[in-house]
Amino acid sequence: MTTEKTLSLRDRQVDQATSRLSLAYLFVAFSAFGIAALAGMLQAMVRGGLITLPGGINYYQILTAHGVLLGLVFTTFFIIGFLFSGMARTTGGSLPVAARSLGWSGWSLMVAGTLMGTVTILQNDASVLYTFYAPMKASPLFYIGMALVVVGSWVAGWGIFAAYRRWRRDHQGSTSPLFAFMAVATMLLWQIATLGVAIEVLFQLIPWSLGWVPEVNVLLSRTLFWYFGHPLVYFWLMPAYISWYINIPKIIGGRIFSDSLARLSFVLLILFSIPVGFHHQLMEPGISAGWKLVHVILTLTVVIPSLMTAFSLFAVFETTGRAKGGRGLFGWFGKLPWKDVRFFAPMVGMLMFIPAGTGGIINASNQLNAVVHNTIWVTGHFHLTVGTSVALTFFGIAYWLIPALTGRRLTSTVNRLGILQTVFWTVGMLLMSGAMHYLGLQGAPRRTDYTTYFDHSTALGWMPYQQLMGIGGLFLFLASVLLIGILIYLGFFAPKGFTEYPIGENGDTAEVTPRILERWPLWIGLSAFLIAVAYGYPIYELIQHAPPGSPPIRTW
């Protein structure tokens, strides 16, 4: 539980300047989360046939808001805020001035972009969902807003790199702190991955939406989007892994299993999470089946670092549980601190990653994808991965990070409420995502307003499960309200005091971390090579042998 000793403000583990920066990111993240949670609840209720939207609000408008605000805004702001704080915590308690300035510049650009995007969505000028597939055309301001969010996140990433570079310059010959290494890896993946969507938006969609070019190459734009779209999910996952590798061992009173293996898994994530985008396009014409299979094989390769992560985490759990007196094959499991929300929330997230990851392997399995592609199974899948595993981990982080940064205490009442919040969220997700998985196997489509397809018997048979989705959505909304309430209390009203910023120590001190893991040019080069192999020729073909392009159309 919370360390109850009171320290003065200058004993903080993260200095005030960095805390302010990090809190500014977290504030935007959870504001977006609150709005998006309301939108999500409404969608689930509408799809369940339980309510209809008032005042002619378009279902697809709130669906766009939900996707953009959660998938792009909440995650990116939270991740950058968390990484800046941990970077400072593990490199001497503060950030260099240059890193902080880059952090604030990035924040301003991202906020400006978020506001532009949100306004166009509220005006119903951008009901194109967060994938914004051409040739449906949103307001140019929507695309410009999205571009600003991405560019802002690059600038923030340079802030992380600047802090890392300073530390290495000051500590020549030493291995960097594990958190710093992983933060750099995460932001590096992000820089490489967002190149695809940046090229799509800057060179295809913005000129086309402004009317400067008449037509757009639809398949190329989708391919560039999915070059970005899959590593995007690893960008969500890696900060959760950081917390599992580094914060959790300290919280449960254990040690990090292996510093080098943790680093290796992040290097593998950089290498193998990008050249895999065609597994989102398996059902598309215009891309040859052979190249699709190449991406499918690379997609399955990226399971390996997740298997390594699972092993490391459970090794920590078992050794720690046994050290606390757990006996027998599974006695250690009960010795874990289940009543500490800092452990409980992310642990539930980890356990849910087992079915979530399994579903992902099914989705990526080439022809098997025909059974689930664009069905609501896929929605159920990513509400388990990002919506449960990642989200619960981020909530678990926020419960200690916000009071640690504001100099307040995570009280035992908040701890209990946090556990309740986790239970509500998990029950809601199990109901909603479970119903979605089942409905998807029956062929119910994703991203679709309430419909019976003219009272077709197949669609009518889906209704009880759609109602179940709606009820799950209600639970999730209750959990969201509880979460926002707790975070406001922790940020502004909780008693002043000390909350620990938990950073685990390496358990295997005899082990020397191989220097090669920090030779970034090597990993960037290998990543570029794999990308060139997987995408070079197919993209050349998409440009050389393109059909006539499509003019912009507004269909809502």
Added chain:
Amino acid sequence: MHLHRYEKMWLMFGGGALLLFVIILTVNAYAMGNMPPSHMQMIEPSKVDETPPFDKPGLRQIGENEYELVMTSFVFGYAPANVEIPAGATVHFIVTSKDVVHGFQIPGTNVNTMVLPGHISRVTQTFAEPGEYLILCNEYCGAGHHVMATKLIVADEGKE
């Protein structure tokens, strides 16, 4: 770098399972011909109605109980609608889009393909069981996306 003995076993097991999956998928694709729909033919999206075969969409018999069904998709429907075929028929669907990106899915079967403007999608299915099959759009395409559907009526043998 040191790998714990148990971790080696775990990764061998996991990696082996993945390798097995890859082998199954490859055999399924190349030896058994179960490729995801990846037709490469293209079309000018603004001239769909003038370009064969989409100038005459509809059902065409090409063999014993084997048909080609040429369809266009558009906001928010498919043409032709409510096509009827005999039970046991094998249907080669040939579909393109006249405007934005659509989906083409028949719940209860493996028919599931994207329909992109500029590209022609092909997918084949044999309908053994009679009934009214739902064809629906599973890619968001605009305000009427949720009513974009039609039926494929597989007639009972007895009636034919």
